Amino acid sequence: MAPMTEAGEDMYGLVERLYPLCRSITGDGVRATLEIVGEYVPLQVHEVPTGTQVLDWTVPQEWNIRDAYIADAAGNRVVDFAASSLHVLGYSVPVAATMTLDELRPHLHTLPEHPDWVPYRTSYYKPDWGFCLAQQTLDALPDGDYEVRIDSTLADGHLTYAEHVVPGRVTDEVIVSCHTCHPSLANDNLAGIAVATHLARALAEQQPYYTYRFIFAPGTVGAITWLARNAERVARVKHGLVLACAGDPGSLTYKRSRRGNAEIDQVMRHVLGVSERPHRITGFTPYGYDERQYCSPGFDLGVGSLSRTPYAGYPEYHNSADNLDFVSPAAMADTLAVCREAVAVLDRNRRYVNLSPYGEPQLGRRGLYDALGGRSDTKQAQMAMLWVLSLADGEHSLLDIAERADLPFDAVATAADALEGAGLIKA
Amino acid sequence: MAPMTEAGEDMYGLVERLYPLCRSITGDGVRATLEIVGEYVPLQVHEVPTGTQVLDWTVPQEWNIRDAYIADAAGNRVVDFAASSLHVLGYSVPVAATMTLDELRPHLHTLPEHPDWVPYRTSYYKPDWGFCLAQQTLDALPDGDYEVRIDSTLADGHLTYAEHVVPGRVTDEVIVSCHTCHPSLANDNLAGIAVATHLARALAEQQPYYTYRFIFAPGTVGAITWLARNAERVARVKHGLVLACAGDPGSLTYKRSRRGNAEIDQVMRHVLGVSERPHRITGFTPYGYDERQYCSPGFDLGVGSLSRTPYAGYPEYHNSADNLDFVSPAAMADTLAVCREAVAVLDRNRRYVNLSPYGEPQLGRRGLYDALGGRSDTKQAQMAMLWVLSLADGEHSLLDIAERADLPFDAVATAADALEGAGLIKA
Amino acid sequence: MAPMTEAGEDMYGLVERLYPLCRSITGDGVRATLEIVGEYVPLQVHEVPTGTQVLDWTVPQEWNIRDAYIADAAGNRVVDFAASSLHVLGYSVPVAATMTLDELRPHLHTLPEHPDWVPYRTSYYKPDWGFCLAQQTLDALPDGDYEVRIDSTLADGHLTYAEHVVPGRVTDEVIVSCHTCHPSLANDNLAGIAVATHLARALAEQQPYYTYRFIFAPGTVGAITWLARNAERVARVKHGLVLACAGDPGSLTYKRSRRGNAEIDQVMRHVLGVSERPHRITGFTPYGYDERQYCSPGFDLGVGSLSRTPYAGYPEYHNSADNLDFVSPAAMADTLAVCREAVAVLDRNRRYVNLSPYGEPQLGRRGLYDALGGRSDTKQAQMAMLWVLSLADGEHSLLDIAERADLPFDAVATAADALEGAGLIKA
Structure with missing residues (x-):
């Protein structure tokens, strides 16, 4: 943890x-x-x-931007790229102009249903410019002239x-x-x-x-x-x-x-x-x-x-x-x-082929029972070996086998390692 | 309507x-x-x-019939082909005879469970003759002699x-x-x-x-x-x-x-x-x-x-x-x-092959976004185009695609028309 | 019955x-x-x-056993192979010894959760010997010396x-x-x-x-x-x-x-x-x-x-x-x-091929309708024939057909016999 x-x-x-x-x-x-x-x-x-x-x-073309803002008549930045990169429409072409709020409106993007959130907008393949702002910011703007500035470049790069x-x-x-x-x-x-x-x-x-x-x-x-x-x-x-x-x-x-x-x-x-x-x-x-x-x-x-x-x-x-x-x-x-x-x-999920597919191989004389740990683990490990031997036909992956056998993948993969070590299967 | x-x-x-x-x-x-x-x-x-x-x-052989009836002793037609074509067993051989009701019975077909309905019966491949009538008609027939007449022909034709x-x-x-x-x-x-x-x-x-x-x-x-x-x-x-x-x-x-x-x-x-x-x-x-x-x-x-x-x-x-x-x-x-x-x-359900199957083709520069109508339609039309491009592999029919995408067939077929028009798929 | x-x-x-x-x-x-x-x-x-x-x-090696027992100091057989073949560990090597109960314990197998039952145990591939007995028998044994005897042979055979x-x-x-x-x-x-x-x-x-x-x-x-x-x-x-x-x-x-x-x-x-x-x-x-x-x-x-x-x-x-x-x-x-x-x-489940697969063969002229018994049987037998003709394509077995048609296997097999007899299908 x-x-x-x-x-x-x-x-x-x-x-x-x-x-x-x-x-x-x-x-x-x-x-x-x-x-x-x-x-x-x-x-x-x-x-x-x-x-x-x-x-x-x-x-x-490559787009870069250094600054962007809308400033009111008093010179206060009412929307400012420096505050959040979301404020400018992605891939905006450069702009430097003064215009009325009504002229500006078609370039302003808001989320009326969430008046304090700023949306994210782009215009990658159609040349355009714009600002994204909170609806409540927009609502508070008085009519009048605004300085609009986007200091961006769109150029080969x-x-x-x-x-x-x-x-x-x-x-x-x-x-x-x-x-x-x-x-x-x-x-x-x-x-x-x-x-x-x-x-x-x-x-x-x-x-x-x-x-x-x-x-x-x-x-x-x-x-x-x-x-x-x-x-x-x-x-x-x-x-x-x-x-x-x-x-x-x-x-x-x-x-x-x-x-x-x-x-x-x-x-x-x-x-x-x-x-x-x-x-x-x-x-x-x-x-x-x-x-x-x-x-x-x-x-x-x-x-x-x-x-x-x-x-x-x-x-x-x-x-x-x-x-x-x-x-x-x-x-x-x-x-x-x-x-x-x-x-x-x-990373461990592979398909193996049983090299001793006629009848069960005698696991005991290969020490594959002895190698096992505690009693309940032993049972699961033994079942995992039998399932791998049964389904190692080049078609079934270890995960297929684990799911078919309803055994943990790790138990099946460990069994496959043991069987591969004993030369009974190969990937 | x-x-x-x-x-x-x-x-x-x-x-x-x-x-x-x-x-x-x-x-x-x-x-x-x-x-x-x-x-x-x-x-x-x-x-x-x-x-x-x-x-x-x-x-x-061809079967034709002009008239058929059962008439009682008074000459009244109690069963009459003229009233309904169902009254005669289909493919009946011609008959002209007088016989008792009991002799006639094996040739009469009724529906006892619906006493006022006349059944439809035929005997195409085993020569036979017969009449179909309502059970209640049969029940009302008194014993006695009946004139039985089927004016049919079975002949090469x-x-x-x-x-x-x-x-x-x-x-x-x-x-x-x-x-x-x-x-x-x-x-x-x-x-x-x-x-x-x-x-x-x-x-x-x-x-x-x-x-x-x-x-x-x-x-x-x-x-x-x-x-x-x-x-x-x-x-x-x-x-x-x-x-x-x-x-x-x-x-x-x-x-x-x-x-x-x-x-x-x-x-x-x-x-x-x-x-x-x-x-x-x-x-x-x-x-x-x-x-x-x-x-x-x-x-x-x-x-x-x-x-x-x-x-x-x-x-x-x-x-x-x-x-x-x-x-x-x-x-x-x-x-x-x-x-x-x-x-x-x-009639519109065909299999297409995507001619631009590596990555998505750029739909915007082909005007395939512009061509679209209102906003919610646009979304469906755009999804239909993406689905057609994704599954136009010569295996999936347009109906397969519509069902997989859970889109109306018509939207998918319309998208296919647009993509075919743009040279992006072919049938 | x-x-x-x-x-x-x-x-x-x-x-x-x-x-x-x-x-x-x-x-x-x-x-x-x-x-x-x-x-x-x-x-x-x-x-x-x-x-x-x-x-x-x-x-x-072949294992044979003639006698086996544990006898107490008084010579009473407290566990006796003659009473049940389960009492001896299968493939036990021969033993003839006197030992204390504590020395004997590692060779005794019981089922503590069922104190009056004798378990069945073997050791085929690891040489060992042992006795199986009821837990309550074991619990009743006093400490002391016991004569232990397994008269078995393990030899080529x-x-x-x-x-x-x-x-x-x-x-x-x-x-x-x-x-x-x-x-x-x-x-x-x-x-x-x-x-x-x-x-x-x-x-x-x-x-x-x-x-x-x-x-x-x-x-x-x-x-x-x-x-x-x-x-x-x-x-x-x-x-x-x-x-x-x-x-x-x-x-x-x-x-x-x-x-x-x-x-x-x-x-x-x-x-x-x-x-x-x-x-x-x-x-x-x-x-x-x-x-x-x-x-x-x-x-x-x-x-x-x-x-x-x-x-x-x-x-x-x-x-x-x-x-x-x-x-x-x-x-x-x-x-x-x-x-x-x-x-x-x-034993009757075979795959047939319809020899007259274009349209339905005319069953009537081959007497395959006449051959049928009572009315409701007739319907089932007729359906069974039609189903066999429909699915006798070398792929469907008679059991496949019976299950698809929801008909008794026997009805389908009987229909197949009749159709084979008429030369309409072959296995």
Whole structure:
């Protein structure tokens, strides 16, 4: 419990550091984010030039912003980007003008149903500018002239994403992907970035079977860029998880891959099921986070998505209420714990072939009964060995066997290790 | 609603005209029936000579009847074919004799449990003669001599059936088949004939995708004759419906094809399911109407059967209570409406392949977001496009996609049209 | 009912004769058992020498025992093998010593939770000796010296098993296997031996379709020996049943083969289902009786296991309470009856091909309607013929057809006979 609490606090600390930065699908806010993440795990950062063709898309111009505000006639900033990166419409073109409130109104975005919240809005592919503010702020503005200023640039530059790789015993890969493009929104997706970072650190302490690749990239165009630049690697990606909304108070949600019965789907269902955590498992939909890209039919990867409250499923979604109070160390620690439990199963889940399939092999003369511990453990370990021998036909995975036998995965995997050690099965 | 009410009245008018005729598996009653149907839709009438080998069967002799009666000693006709075609056993050989009531009794058929109803009986393949009458009529007959007369002929001639074809954009066919061999029985099967006729008229107003072939033929031997004479065409028959008992007050019943999972089975289940009509879906059985022949294992066509109350499922089945009061314009209009809804789905239900399957294609730059209407429609249309792109793998039909996405079929088909127009998918 | 009652009494008589004998996996007790069984059905007895390699195992030394006891200082036998074969640990090495009660204790086995029951224990593969006794007997023993004597021999010899074959019309085989290695335990497995013996006698009175092979062999190593010596025959074993615990008061339990959907699994489910007997059907587990060997993945035979209360599922399991009072003629007669019902289905259950699959063949002209009996029978027989014609595609067995049509298996098999006689289908 203690290490998980510690991990929770560490992750929360990372979220706090990242929260003020103004991220978008390109720009220096993303670079600053990756620099901080890189203090936790070494990152390989990629810069892809504007105009690069990536699958059906083109890398857009890079957006950077230094300042933005609306000031009243007295020069007071009534809306100020310095107070929150949410105040400016993402990808706003530069503006420097004075206009009446009525002229300004079409560029102002509010949430009338939550008058004290500031919404999050972007306009990536249609040139536009705007401000997001609380309805109550807007309501308090007197008519009159306002100075409007957005000191941004949209220019050829780069799209920035990063990778961290934990090498495994095989080159087959598991990808863990999280989007890095949202500005000051804590759950969506600083919590996902924090959980991915700490999962990478935990994996680094062991030599896993699979090679685990962590992808930190802007949503949609970032995942598409990664896929475009990794056409050959994709064939080695056997499993994957998209992490998003990983820190809110809701219970866990696993969204299946497009295949619906990929190994990751079985692993997540199993791990959540035996954990007795409240949780939901939902079918794939072609909407949500970057599982949309990884599961597009040409790739159709075995990639699911783990969230707490899912995409767009909470009032705080995409507005200023998704702040540092909305996420907690405990929730992120819980998400991380499930990720680690899933990795522990996935990484040991293999298919074996019984090398002595005609009748039962005589376990006693190989010391496989003696090797066992206490009495009730013995019974479970013996049953696990018999089940592995019975179903090790190259078709059933150890998780298939555990579920069929209604035995803990760990007991089955331990039995498989013992049987492999005795030369009775091979992977 | 108005056109359907009008269609209901039109269909009822057709049933009224056909009701008095004495139909059987051959003979002039069938020809007169097809002549009347031919006033509604042009028919190609086929005459197949007696003795023609059709699959395992042989076209029988043609039966015609001019008059039949039982007259008492005073010369009063106590049972008279002129009053109802049901009074004579179908395919009765000619008789002209005087006999006592006791001698006559073995040739008299009644329904003791419904003493005022006249049963319908035939003896196609075993030479016999007889009369059908109400039990109460029989009970009132005094002993004594009766004149018995059946002025019929059984002679070499022809079996008569007809087809009407609505040409489509492809030569793949949908057959709609109904039996024409029952005499004065309204639900079984004048209502089926009427619904098929009006479905043909409705299809003629559009150019459907499939070619629709309507078959009007006597039960069993007629369907067998059609199959025998269309051995090569059968390979082009992709779907089909047998229409029977289409006008009674009961709710709709769809009986699956022998395959059980043919496309027509899915379409009918879907259409009945989303319609919120009370209905029943039953498994295939090798009994009933001509689906028996179309689904025989050598053909195994994707042909189901649509009825209201199914085969032999109502007390009025095969007796004089299946009369013009038992069927209604509204019931036939309802059956026709479901047929049209099914055709609307079946005719647009195709499998597409995503031509841009690696990642999502950028819909915005193709104007596929702009093309959309109001806000809530937009969301559904956008989801429909994403679902089609996700599942357009040549395996999933549009109906599969609609059911998986829980979206209206029409929204999915419209999305597919838009995506095909943009060159993103192809059939 | 009478013959079954008689069979029950006969089986009980056999159990009574076998009960006193001291059986083990080898030795004269097994031979004496087979000699008695051989009075009921002729047996082919096999003797396999010690040291013979059988699959992964080696035939062990032969164990024989003449006497064993613990005597107190006064020379009274406080535990005496002559009273029950359970009193000695199976495969005990010889002992002749005097020792204190405390020295003796590690060799004494009791059931503290049932203080008046004597447990059954063995040590086949680890040289050891010991006594089994009631806890209350042990509690009554005063401290002091005891004479301990086991007059046994462990020496090269043979493993003994037997077969009885009922020849069928084909050489494909059904095996019925029961273990013969347990000493004075009535349900486990003298009842199984008795039911197998009487099933063999019942089959001998008819010429079955399959060849039925009854195997009487010690558990585990006996089945392994049979498999090792019948490597070529195994390919001809199409179905099988392991009989065990066949006489207790509980309801019937069928444990599926490893395949889970083998024909025997379907037959047993069907027979138990239509019988309206209370029963349980359980999935395969790699524990229990010799289905473990027959269903090991290299063989993976379609062999299930029929018991009343299953393996280890009753308090009397493997102790002196599994005695002649625990089994009854009625329970064994019931088990036998289910076996015979299963054999009646299995033996007629074949796949046919419709030779006239295009449209329905005209049954009337072949006299297949005339051949039928009373009216309601006629309807069922006619439906059975139509269903067989519809599904006789080489894929569906007669039992598949019966279950799909919801008709009695016998009606379907009779219809198939009639259709085969008319040349309309062939196996």
